[in-house]
Amino acid sequence: MILSNSALLAILASISSLQASPVNPLTGRAAAGAAENQTLSTINAAPNFFSGPWQNFPGSNTWLSFDDMFNANRGSMINNGDVDADVDRIFNGIKDAATIGVDERVILAIIMQESHGNTGVQTTFSPEGIPTAGLMQCSGCPGFPSAHGDALSQV
Amino acid sequence: MIIGGTEHFKGNLRNWGNCGDPSCVYPALREYNSGSVNPDDLSDGRGATASYVSDVVQRLGGWVD
Numbered sequence: 001m002i003l004s005n006s007a008l009l010a011i012l013a014s015i016s017s018l019q020a021s022p023v024n025p026l027t028g029r030a031a032a033g034a035a036e037n038q039t040l041s042t043i044n045a046a047p048n049f050f051s052g053p054w055q056n057f058p059g060s061n062t063w064l065s066f067d068d069m070f071n072a073n074r075g076s077m078i079n080n081g082d083v084d085a086d087v088d089r090i091f092n093g094i095k096d097a098a099t100i101g102v103d104e105r106v107i108l109a110i111i112m113q114e115s116h117g118n119t120g121v122q123t124t125f126s127p128e129g130i131p132t133a134g135l136m137q138c139s140g141c142p143g144f145p146s147a148h149g150d151a152l153s154q155v
Numbered sequence: 156m157i158i159g160g161t162e163h164f165k166g167n168l169r170n171w172g173n174c175g176d177p178s179c180v181y182p183a184l185r186e187y188n189s190g191s192v193n194p195d196d197l198s199d200g201r202g203a204t205a206s207y208v209s210d211v212v213q214r215l216g217g218w219v220d
Binding site: 098112119 | 156162164
């Protein structure tokens with residue numbers, strides 16, 4: 001089949017519009033939107049890369065105290081769009097959630113890994129197309145894209 | 156958001172001994188990210204993020220980005 005140049009250009013244009021959504025480098029999942037996820041492009045790689053069984057990874061003797069760890073991450077939360085009230089609510093929210101039997105520091109680490117503590121983080125999608133939302137980017141979890149301060153109904 | 160995510164992670168933790176130290180927490184982190192775990196290599200991303208456990212452990216140790 002012979003196609004005109006304009007037909008070829010139209011086909012190429014439609015193919016390029018089908019390119020995949022950008023991928024969240026933190027979680028490997030596709031990003032649903034761009035606005036609140038602009039910070040993803042500023043993520044730096046961690047200093048080291050550990051692999052192998054759990055014994056190959058730094059032990060709990062390397063973990064900071066929760067207060068020290070949280071204070072160290074406050075600035076990043078602010079840089080990623082939070083207002084002070086969001087940060088305070090995250091602090092209290094972690095304290096509350098930890099009572100089900102998860103170390104506060106692990107909860108905080110997951111939050112920073114998944115969303116940098118950005119309460120308004122966009123919902124992303126797993127490779128299977130399952131939406132994962134909110135501070136901890138979990139499936140079936142609530143999310144409040146673009147919400148901060150008084151506009152944020154829950155943390 | 157935080158209660159939901161913590162409940163999810165607690166479920167992962169229960170699959171890996173339900174304890175608070177790295178022997179349970181680190182495999183659970185891999186399961187949280189990927190849905191499955193290669194215990195011989197927790198940086199086997201299994202379709203998700205290869206560096207997830209390595210990154211999170213370094214955050215526990217004070218790395219901030």
